[in-house]
Amino acid sequence: MPRLRIQIRDLSKTFREGGREVPAVSRVSLDILDKEFVALVGPSGCGKSTILNMIGGLIAPSAGQMLIDGAPVRDVPRQVGYVFQKDTVFPWRTVTRNIALGLEYRGVTGPEQGRRVGEAIRLAGLAGFEEAFPATLSGGMRQRVALMRTLIVEPEILLMDEPFGALDTHTKLNLHAELLALWEAKHQTVVFVTHDLSEAITLADRIVVLTRRPGRVKMIHEVKLPRPRDVIKLRESDEYAQQYSQIWHVLGEEFAGHAV
Amino acid sequence: MSEKLKINFWRLAILVVGVGAWEWLTGIKAVSKIPGLYFIDPFFISRPSKIVERFFYLNSDEVRLTLWQMLLSTVESTIIGFLVGVSTGFAAGLVLGRNDRLARIFEPYIIAFNSLPRIALVPLVTMIFGFGLLAKVVLAWLIVFFIVFFNTFQGARGVDPDLIHSARFLGATEGQIMRTVIIPSALAWTFASLTPSISFALIGVVIGEFIGGESGGGIGYLIIASLGTLNSADMMVALIVLAITGIVMALGIKQVEMRLLRWRPEYQQR
Numbered sequence: 001m002p003r004l005r006i007q008i009r010d011l012s013k014t015f016r017e018g019g020r021e022v023p024a025v026s027r028v029s030l031d032i033l034d035k036e037f038v039a040l041v042g043p044s045g046c047g048k049s050t051i052l053n054m055i056g057g058l059i060a061p062s063a064g065q066m067l068i069d070g071a072p073v074r075d076v077p078r079q080v081g082y083v084f085q086k087d088t089v090f091p092w093r094t095v096t097r098n099i100a101l102g103l104e105y106r107g108v109t110g111p112e113q114g115r116r117v118g119e120a121i122r123l124a125g126l127a128g129f130e131e132a133f134p135a136t137l138s139g140g141m142r143q144r145v146a147l148m149r150t151l152i153v154e155p156e157i158l159l160m161d162e163p164f165g166a167l168d169t170h171t172k173l174n175l176h177a178e179l180l181a182l183w184e185a186k187h188q189t190v191v192f193v194t195h196d197l198s199e200a201i202t203l204a205d206r207i208v209v210l211t212r213r214p215g216r217v218k219m220i221h222e223v224k225l226p227r228p229r230d231v232i233k234l235r236e237s238d239e240y241a242q243q244y245s246q247i248w249h250v251l252g253e254e255f256a257g258h259a260v
Numbered sequence: 261m262s263e264k265l266k267i268n269f270w271r272l273a274i275l276v277v278g279v280g281a282w283e284w285l286t287g288i289k290a291v292s293k294i295p296g297l298y299f300i301d302p303f304f305i306s307r308p309s310k311i312v313e314r315f316f317y318l319n320s321d322e323v324r325l326t327l328w329q330m331l332l333s334t335v336e337s338t339i340i341g342f343l344v345g346v347s348t349g350f351a352a353g354l355v356l357g358r359n360d361r362l363a364r365i366f367e368p369y370i371i372a373f374n375s376l377p378r379i380a381l382v383p384l385v386t387m388i389f390g391f392g393l394l395a396k397v398v399l400a401w402l403i404v405f406f407i408v409f410f411n412t413f414q415g416a417r418g419v420d421p422d423l424i425h426s427a428r429f430l431g432a433t434e435g436q437i438m439r440t441v442i443i444p445s446a447l448a449w450t451f452a453s454l455t456p457s458i459s460f461a462l463i464g465v466v467i468g469e470f471i472g473g474e475s476g477g478g479i480g481y482l483i484i485a486s487l488g489t490l491n492s493a494d495m496m497v498a499l500i501v502l503a504i505t506g507i508v509m510a511l512g513i514k515q516v517e518m519r520l521l522r523w524r525p526e527y528q529q530r
Contacts, residue, residue: 058425076428088426092444092523101440102430135525146426153430 006032011064023214035187039200047215081155085162102153120148140171158188306493314493334478341400342461349408357416391475396468400461415449
């Protein structure tokens with residue numbers, strides 16, 4: 001039995017909006033194991049990003065507990081890396097200097113830094129763009145930079161908040177394949193937030209379906225698809241279709257009830 | 261003819277016609293033989309040929325203070341005032357931009373001081389700092405400081421919180437966040453204020469020279485001295501030199517800005 005990495009106990013979060021209390025997350029409990037790839041899916045505004053931000057220590061829970069390796073989360077935990085939905089590549093730094101950031105912060109300099117950054121650039125297929133500024137790159141390339149910048153400091157836990165949400169389908173599939181390859185190599189514990197069910201099935205071991213706001217756990221689904229996965233072929237398989245319709249049935253209820 | 265060549269041709273044409281007309285119209289009499297009745301009186305706006313003559317005279321050793329020395333004095337004060345204004349304005353903007361309480365405490369004072377026309381402070385600055393270089397530098401600084409301060413303040417406030425968070429996730433300390441996120445973000449705003457700042461620094465210095473007299477020197481002194489002697493040719497020399505100085509300094513700053521902001525999309529592929 002792999003050890004417990006993240007424990008979420010009766011977690012609730014209420015935001016104040018102009019004197020009104022708006023519940024975002026309501027009594028969520030979830031255990032995430034070491035080396036597990038978990039996807040949080042749900043309709044927009046269901047609080048999935050809020051949960052992720054509480055794991056990352058960016059916001060404090062209103063009630064309940066959030067533990068990483070048994071210790072309550074305060075501030076930003078050392079072992080966690082975070083890939084944002086928004087483009088957070090520093091526009092004033094070149095690709096190389098963006099990827100080197102984490103090493104720079106940790107005092108890793110000189111040839112050691114150069115070697116590791118070079119390796120990351122090669123892995124991400126960014127060779128030839130070392131000295132390019134982000135403004136000249138496509139959205140997919142910028143997200144690759146953001147991903148490698150996070151992975152280069154070798155976080156044990158990787159939080160991803162709809163990192164590929166703004167990309168076209170083709171680029172998205174490529175990045176799925178790359179992310180899976182990188183994950184197979186290091187087996188980080190991943191919590192991946194998305195509203196795209198196909199993305200969740202392609203990547204995750206377990207899918208946590210959340211209800212509409214305030215988010216509660218509606219269903220936890222084990223994705224029984226063998227690894228390593230081929231992101232293209234996977235989608236043609238019967239197992240994929242079967243899993244998709246099972247979860248979609250449950251998720252669809254949440255989407256259907258959503259007041260537009 | 262290419263578009264660029266055409267534009268340059270017309271620019272040159274306007275200059276030649278303008279200067280030509282100036283020279284010609286100030287040379288012909290409105291009513292012949294009656295002295296002093298010019299079509300356009302060169303007493304007020306001088307003549308190009310006279311201006312050129314005075315330009316060389318003012319640069320010769322026949323004058324106590326050459327035009328070149330006056331120009332150096334003006335440029336020196338402007339650059340010092342600019343540098344002091346930019347650095348202090350930047351530092352203050354950064355500190356108040358990242359400290360909400362401090363910003364709120366200082367807000368009424370900053371607004372009050374900024375509402376005051378800077379020109380009104382000239383006599384006071386002269387009283388305190390005298391007529392020399394220091395007074396001119398202080399005047400330039402008073403103007404530049406606020407321009408840079410407000411821009412940097414905006415920039416430091418507007419730093420994307422997700423950039424700060426991502427730095428924190430990468431293991432940055434507070435000092436490293438300041439150095440690698442907040443300062444570069446704010447600098448983009450600061451740079452946008454540099455070109456107007458150098459022009460305003462020059463304004464401050466020239467005003468200081470109006471009051472400062474000979475001990476302050478500078479082009480502003482030449483202007484006021486020419487007013488005293490009703491010498492429009494010298495005044496024109498001073499104005500033309502000032503215009504050229506302003507252009508050269510603004511272009512210089514633009515070059516620096518383009519180098520430092522080359523990561524911005526609008527500065528790419530140039």
